[in-house]
Amino acid sequence: xxxxxxxxxxxxxxxxxxxxxxxxxxxxxxxxxxxxxxxxxxxxxxxxxxxxxxxxxxxxxxxxxxxxxxxxxxxxxxxxxxxxxxxxxxxxxxxxxxxxxxxxxxxxxxxxxxxxxxxxxxxxxxxxxxxxxxxxxxxxxxxxxxxxxxxxxxxxxxxxxxxxxxxxxxxxxxxxxxxxxxxxxxxxxxxxxxxxxxxxxxxxxxxxxxxxxxxxxxxxxxxxxxxxxxxxxxxxxxxxxxxxxxxxxxxxxxxxxxxxxxxxx
Amino acid sequence: xxxxxxxxxxxxxxxxxxxxxxxxxxxxxxxxxxxxxxxxxxxxxxxxxxxxxxxxxxxxxxxxxxxxxxxxxxxxxxxxxxxxxxxxxxxxxxxxxxxxxxxxxxxxxxxxxxxxxxxxxxxxxxxxxxxxxxxxxxxxxxxxxxxxxxxxxxxxxxxxxxxxxxxxxxxxxxxxxxxxxxxxxxxxxxxxxxxxxxxxxxxxxxxxxxxxxxxxxxxxxxxxxxxxxxxxxxxxxxxxxxxxxxxxxxxxxxxxxxx
Numbered sequence: 001x002x003x004x005x006x007x008x009x010x011x012x013x014x015x016x017x018x019x020x021x022x023x024x025x026x027x028x029x030x031x032x033x034x035x036x037x038x039x040x041x042x043x044x045x046x047x048x049x050x051x052x053x054x055x056x057x058x059x060x061x062x063x064x065x066x067x068x069x070x071x072x073x074x075x076x077x078x079x080x081x082x083x084x085x086x087x088x089x090x091x092x093x094x095x096x097x098x099x100x101x102x103x104x105x106x107x108x109x110x111x112x113x114x115x116x117x118x119x120x121x122x123x124x125x126x127x128x129x130x131x132x133x134x135x136x137x138x139x140x141x142x143x144x145x146x147x148x149x150x151x152x153x154x155x156x157x158x159x160x161x162x163x164x165x166x167x168x169x170x171x172x173x174x175x176x177x178x179x180x181x182x183x184x185x186x187x188x189x190x191x192x193x194x195x196x197x198x199x200x201x202x203x204x205x206x207x208x209x210x211x212x213x214x215x216x217x218x219x220x221x222x223x224x225x226x227x228x229x230x231x232x233x234x235x236x237x238x239x240x241x242x243x244x245x246x247x248x249x250x251x252x253x254x255x256x257x258x259x260x261x262x263x264x265x
Numbered sequence: 266x267x268x269x270x271x272x273x274x275x276x277x278x279x280x281x282x283x284x285x286x287x288x289x290x291x292x293x294x295x296x297x298x299x300x301x302x303x304x305x306x307x308x309x310x311x312x313x314x315x316x317x318x319x320x321x322x323x324x325x326x327x328x329x330x331x332x333x334x335x336x337x338x339x340x341x342x343x344x345x346x347x348x349x350x351x352x353x354x355x356x357x358x359x360x361x362x363x364x365x366x367x368x369x370x371x372x373x374x375x376x377x378x379x380x381x382x383x384x385x386x387x388x389x390x391x392x393x394x395x396x397x398x399x400x401x402x403x404x405x406x407x408x409x410x411x412x413x414x415x416x417x418x419x420x421x422x423x424x425x426x427x428x429x430x431x432x433x434x435x436x437x438x439x440x441x442x443x444x445x446x447x448x449x450x451x452x453x454x455x456x457x458x459x460x461x462x463x464x465x466x467x468x469x470x471x472x473x474x475x476x477x478x479x480x481x482x483x484x485x486x487x488x489x490x491x492x493x494x495x496x497x498x499x500x501x502x503x504x505x506x507x508x509x510x511x512x513x514x515x516x517x518x519x520x521x522x523x524x
Contacts, residue, residue, distance in 0.1 A: 041444040041445060041446065042415075042444050186306040186307055186471070187306065187471065187473070187512065187515040187516055187517075188306065188511055188512060188515045190515065190517075191514075191515040191517070213444070213445065214517070215445070215519045216516070216517025216518060216519055217517060219517065219518065219519045219520060219521050219522065220517045220518075220521075220522045221522075239521045240521040240523075243519060243520070243521045244521065253446060254445060254446060255519060256449075257445045257446050257448065257449040258445065258474060258519050259452075259474045259475060259477065259478035261474075261477065261501070261518070262477075263478060264478065265452060265453075265455075265456040265478050265479050
């Protein structure tokens with residue numbers, strides 16, 4: 001049994017004029033220790049898929065069918081309170097825009113305290129402080145004390161994303177879900193952040209599910225890939241197979257869209 | 266004589282009391298029909314440089330000459346007239362189009378300004394011609410930007426930039442906000458215009474794959490300066506500067522990493 005097993009997942013948006021089937025019978029697995037990339041273009045349903053799995057899909061969107069078993073328990077239809085407990089402790093989330101997920105008016109330390117408190121791990125100031133310093137250092141932040149005392153706006157984009165990653169890892173979840181985690185960052189920072197994520201995942205046999213439009217991210221940081229197009233999975237498999245020998249026409253056209261080294265227009 | 270000659274361009278911005286040297290002493294040339302890529306990360310000064318090339322932004326010091334004429338010496342009226350010959354395509358097509366104007370009127374505006382002798386029927390003919398040239402049906406002149414996809418909106422932005430038959434277009438991240446398959450279509454369109462009209466491009470981008478694909482020469486910008494400048498192949502295969510090497514090393518190819 002895989003850590004996460006998604007079967008026949010369906011989600012739709014009920015709009016005034018029409019119903020849009022955003023996710024149509026999506027199935028895939030994430031095993032322990034796996035790095036899986038869901039790749040697709042705008043409107044492919046990749047983000048809606050992970051939001052559906054995590055119970056984060058908002059009206060007018062709704063899940064209309066399928067299962068998403070995490071450790072055997074179906075996340076679809078799970079009570080919000082139980083799901084909230086899983087998110088954070090068992091499943092960590094890394095956002096696209098760290099500034100959107102960090103609170104602008106609280107110190108970073110206060111936010112670490114809130115994260116731990118929300119998951120029943122409230123502790124003395126000293127204990128929280130020590131845990132926060134340790135996790136910030138593990139994500140490569142050397143001046144942890146200064147970051148903790150400060151606010152989000154004092155951080156660069158790359159540093160803010162490191163803080164967001166630290167907040168996801170402090171509860172030691174087994175599955176990390178990252179929705180376009182580096183899209184907002186410069187290429188040199190992107191590489192640092194992805195290298196960091198890969199190291200953190202590999203160190204403890206955690207699993208990673210990355211949603212991205214960037215084929216380069218998948219080629220370099222994932223073992224398996226799920227290719228989505230118009231709400232459906234058109235191809236899934238090992239990156240080294242799919243990227244070298246795609247079976248779906250759509251995957252092939254997507255790969256052909258990337259300029260090759262040495263090729264000229 | 267090069268078509269575009271930028272010499273010693275500098276620009277300092279005052280950001281809440283602090284001086285930020287956005288561009289420092291940047292010089293380059295672009296020949297007729299040539300594509301120079303300006304590549305760098307956010308804040309490197311590449312967009313500021315592109316804007317100064319067209320005098321959409323006044324440089325603090327330095328000059329830009331297009332076709333042998335110093336752009337900074339031109340009067341307001343002369344500068345407007347010179348803009349027939351040098352135009353710009355923006356990163357966010359939707360934001361660069363007026364949402365309340367039919368796209369035909371948006372494309373037509375430069376003609377009203379630069380070719381006042383044309384009558385309405387002649388302008389309409391030109392608008393329909395350029396729509397076809399950028400791969401859209403002639404009837405699309407009656408559409409509004411909101412009715413078009415991102416790729417189609419960018420085609421409108423390109424049509425507007427190309428309708429006066431300029432010799433030089435600044436392309437500021439023209440494909441960055443588009444999906445991968447649409448990026449490829451827009452690049453094909455830009456290449457076609459480039460060869461049909463013998464256009465010179467200043468192609469501003471952070472995407473090294475795209476830059477390698479389109480440019481003859483590359484200028485790498487970092488913290489407001491050009492740190493490396495050379496032919497595309499030499500910069501990619503034999504970079505000299507540490508920063509260029511870092512940048513190239515961070516670009517993710519689509520060849521699966523062996524594991």
